[in-house]
Amino acid sequence: MPRLAIVYLSTQGSTKMMAEAVAEGAREKHIDVDVDNFYEWDPAEVAKYDAICIGSSTFYYTMLEPIAKFLDKLIDIGIEGKLGAAFGSYGWSGEAPVLIAEKLRKAGVEVIDPVLRIQYIPNEKDLAECIRLGKDLAIKMKKRE
Ligand SMILES: Cc1cc2nc3c(=O)[nH]c(=O)nc-3n(C[C@H](O)[C@H](O)[C@H](O)COP(=O)(O)O)c2cc1C
Numbered sequence: 001m002p003r004l005a006i007v008y009l010s011t012q013g014s015t016k017m018m019a020e021a022v023a024e025g026a027r028e029k030h031i032d033v034d035v036d037n038f039y040e041w042d043p044a045e046v047a048k049y050d051a052i053c054i055g056s057s058t059f060y061y062t063m064l065e066p067i068a069k070f071l072d073k074l075i076d077i078g079i080e081g082k083l084g085a086a087f088g089s090y091g092w093s094g095e096a097p098v099l100i101a102e103k104l105r106k107a108g109v110e111v112i113d114p115v116l117r118i119q120y121i122p123n124e125k126d127l128a129e130c131i132r133l134g135k136d137l138a139i140k141m142k143k144r145e
Pocket of ligand 1: 060091095
């Protein structure tokens with residue numbers, strides 16, 4: 001079964017809610033999913049998954065340094081050719097998910113659309129979009145098998 005790693009940074013839980021919903025969507029399509037806060041993950045482990053989904057909320061018009069460093073480590077290890085997705089909650093500008101997607105694409109990851117950004121706390125409709133992203137990712141993963 002293809003495996004999906006979902007890694008997130010979330011200060012108040014909004015991006016975490018998104019991450020759990022993406023996981024739910026992928027699991028509905030029978031993908032083996034592990035979802036956790038970035039500080040619970042070892043980048044070397046994440047690099048072994050078939051697909052990598054990274055989420056971060058936006059702070060001061062960018063992503064916070066710990067998740068940026070995590071991403072750099074992951075890219076140094078090598079994730080070229082994998083499938084990916086980027087997401088995150090934001091307040092008013094929402095750069096972090098866009099920057100994550102850019103970094104992943106530069107590293108040779110096929111990042112699927114949409115780069116999902118939800119303003120503040122996700123509502124039911126927002127969570128349905130996250131579930132949809134998880135399903136889309138799962139379908140793409142299966143096509144690659
Ligand atoms: C100190 C601080 C700085 C922030 N800076 C930004 C910002 O530059 N752009 C933006 O879109 N949102 C900004 N936000 C809003 C957060 O991204 C937003 O509250 C988000 O929902 C937090 O999600 P999380 O609970 O997953 O961390 C900021 C919030 C705080 C507390």
